[in-house]
Amino acid sequence: MSLKIDIRHQAGNLDLQAQFTVEQPGITALFGPSGSGKTTLINAIAGLIQPDNGTIAINDSTVFDKGTKTHLPPRKRRVGYVFQDARLFPHLTVRKNLFFAHRRATNPLPDNEVDAVISMLGIGNLLSRRPAKLSGGERQRVSLGRALLGNPDILLLDEPLSALDQARKEEILPYLEALRDQRRLPILYVSHSIDEVARLADHIVVMENGRVRANGSVFDILARTDLAPLTGQFDAGAVIPATVTGHDIAGGITYLGCAGHQLIVPLLAPPASKREQRTGQDQAQPSPNTPRQTRLHIRARDVMIAKSIPDAISANNVLPSTIMALTPVGSGSVDVALRLGHASTGKTLTTPLIQARITTWSAQRLSLAVGQQVYAVIKSVMVDGKLRDTDA
Ligand SMILES: Nc1ncnc2c1ncn2[C@@H]1O[C@H](COP(=O)(O)OP(=O)(O)OP(=O)(O)O)[C@@H](O)[C@H]1O
Numbered sequence: 001m002s003l004k005i006d007i008r009h010q011a012g013n014l015d016l017q018a019q020f021t022v023e024q025p026g027i028t029a030l031f032g033p034s035g036s037g038k039t040t041l042i043n044a045i046a047g048l049i050q051p052d053n054g055t056i057a058i059n060d061s062t063v064f065d066k067g068t069k070t071h072l073p074p075r076k077r078r079v080g081y082v083f084q085d086a087r088l089f090p091h092l093t094v095r096k097n098l099f100f101a102h103r104r105a106t107n108p109l110p111d112n113e114v115d116a117v118i119s120m121l122g123i124g125n126l127l128s129r130r131p132a133k134l135s136g137g138e139r140q141r142v143s144l145g146r147a148l149l150g151n152p153d154i155l156l157l158d159e160p161l162s163a164l165d166q167a168r169k170e171e172i173l174p175y176l177e178a179l180r181d182q183r184r185l186p187i188l189y190v191s192h193s194i195d196e197v198a199r200l201a202d203h204i205v206v207m208e209n210g211r212v213r214a215n216g217s218v219f220d221i222l223a224r225t226d227l228a229p230l231t232g233q234f235d236a237g238a239v240i241p242a243t244v245t246g247h248d249i250a251g252g253i254t255y256l257g258c259a260g261h262q263l264i265v266p267l268l269a270p271p272a273s274k275r276e277q278r279t280g281q282d283q284a285q286p287s288p289n290t291p292r293q294t295r296l297h298i299r300a301r302d303v304m305i306a307k308s309i310p311d312a313i314s315a316n317n318v319l320p321s322t323i324m325a326l327t328p329v330g331s332g333s334v335d336v337a338l339r340l341g342h343a344s345t346g347k348t349l350t351t352p353l354i355q356a357r358i359t360t361w362s363a364q365r366l367s368l369a370v371g372q373q374v375y376a377v378i379k380s381v382m383v384d385g386k387l388r389d390t391d392a
Pocket of ligand 1: 032038
């Protein structure tokens with residue numbers, strides 16, 4: 001699965017010059033300030049607009065090439081598009097909306113997979129309803145189902161959650177995670193919300209003024225404090241992958257594993273319980289020792305640095321780390337990029353990066369330098385969208 005973009009397009013004041021490749025399945029977020037050209041770019045991929053110049057290839061099939069005058073119409077591109085508003089036919093039931101697209105697709109999803117998609121999106125009980133009788137979140141799930149029934153090679157999502165309130169967003173996010181994890185379809189996801197991107201995306205393409213400013217894994221891009229002004233409301237810091245390895249219900253804590261290290265946070269309820277409670281099954285208690293993947297958002301201002309393992313402090317999470325870079329921020333602070341772990345001689349660390357923001361005075365007092373082995377003291381982390389103090 002691949003998407004190769006190399007286009008140039010002038011639209012009003014926008015001078016779009018975008019060049020990037022997505023080789024992997026999973027979610028690639030297209031992120032950037034309003035007006036940076038995200039929608040124009042995915043409209044070009046979908047075939048809704050024709051760029052002034054360049055090429056677009058989906059799965060090695062050229063869908064646009066100015067040089068050879070190739071411009072496949074949208075329905076021949078095997079692209080699923082979900083807009084901000086669901087755009088369902090109001091006079092048709094959910095079933096008819098879904099199968100309207102299925103019948104017209106050149107290569108529709110095989111019948112034996114249709115039920116799996118309907119069940120994955122939790123819309124089986126909505127099939128006889130009209131769109132007016134659905135919540136905003138349900139409408140977007142139907143819209144996702146409609147796009148998937150066309151059996152696309154790539155899914156384009158243009159801010160699919162932005163018209164929903166927080167509760168409806170929380171309702172639909174697990175379905176997007178299931179889509180990412182179960183169907184292994186490449187998804188290009190336009191979003192303004194860095195929290196959504198941090199939770200969902202595997203890769204990020206950062207756009208600014210019609211240009212691709214950065215392109216890389218979600219973990220590398222979000223650890224770059226030089227991009228923090230572009231990523232806006234995001235607290236400078238890092239997002240790192242972790243596994244929920246177990247719970248101590250009596251002690252009120254959850255154990256997380258990350259790159260061979262253990263972190264402790266206040267007890268987390270497994271997210272599956274929300275879905276199961278909605279379908280009527282009761283699961284009030286988290287089940288102990290159920291591994292699941294999650295992501296931790298660690299803000300730079302929540303990380304302190306110690307040169308040796310601190311004794312008798314309340315912080316539970318003290319992780320051996322190696323200093324990779326020291327970057328001044330303004331006049332009085334320094335961002336310290338840290339890789340988890342202490343490398344043995346001659347070995348290069350490939351563990352996740354985190355950031356600590358400390359005063360210049362502290363950095364000088366501790367004589368911090370690149371390559372030094374230190375300890376990151378993590379005061380709080382964001383897990384499942386909530387900030388959790390880890391020394392509580
Ligand atoms: N058909 C057009 N005619 C004139 N200007 C256009 C046209 N299409 C896009 N633009 C210009 O391109 C800019 C970028 O639009 P686009 O919708 O691609 O940005 P965006 O990054 O998706 O923004 P947002 O996040 O606000 O949706 C717009 O602000 C507008 O000035």
